[in-house]
């Protein structure tokens with residue numbers, strides 16, 4: 406279970422997170438919605454250990470482990486996966502090599518044997534097929550020249566390969582056409598199960614038509630101001646944040 410208590414954080418001396426309290430029990434998918442600038446990305450960056458954010462109070466634990474004290478690679482090794490709003494491009498780094506290195510780093514951390522190039526290709530091709538992606542994406546450099554939708558699919562491929570137990574997805578829907586949105590949602594839904602939980606940060610209710618969340622939370626001004634079932638996303642869509650979260 407992911408447990409966040411009283412989490413406060415700032416960047417460049419500006420306080421962005423003002424006391425986040427949130428629990429995502431194992432096996433559940435929760436969504437976070439909120440207006441622009443409310444702190445959604447900041448929350449995912451803080452949970453991923455990105456540099457530049459100062460945690461000024463509170464805690465975030467995953468299955469009892471202090472997430473905030475762990476190096477980013479330890480978080481990945483412990484089963485935490487983060488997909489970002491803007492996936493990075495890595496010119497000169499082949500996608501297949503990059504993904505295999507990531508998979509092997511996680512396997513090593515779990516005490517599992519590493520996969521060689523042939524084993525990896527077999528594994529990757531099966532996942533690619535399931536995600537209705539093109540094999541070409543393995544041959545190209547990481548995200549270089551990928552369209553917005555292809556970058557998101559590549560993130561979902563990475564998630565499918567790493568088999569995390571907690572996936573934090575930051576606006577994985579932005580820039581996706583309807584077909585790509587469904588593929589991303591299918592990728593997340595395929596992971597659903599008693600040992601998988603996810604925090605989905607999104608602007609649009611439509612993603613939640615495909616990934617039906619157990620709970621929806623509204624983040625405004627650096628705090629969770631309202632929580633509810635999937636119907637809360639529909640209310641927000643219809644009425645706007647100011648009215649629903651008042």
Ligand SMILES: Nc1ncnc2c1ncn2[C@@H]1O[C@H](COP(=O)(O)OP(=O)(O)OP(=O)(O)O)[C@@H](O)[C@H]1O
Nearest residue numbers: 416417419421439440441442443444445446447448
């Ligand atoms: N380096 C920085 N210096 C000062 N303020 C920053 C910095 N980075 C982010 N902020 C501010 O922090 C606030 C929260 O930003 P964040 O990206 O977390 O919001 P968000 O809810 O993800 O927004 P969006 O929906 O637009 O993606 C914004 O007001 C933003 O301008």
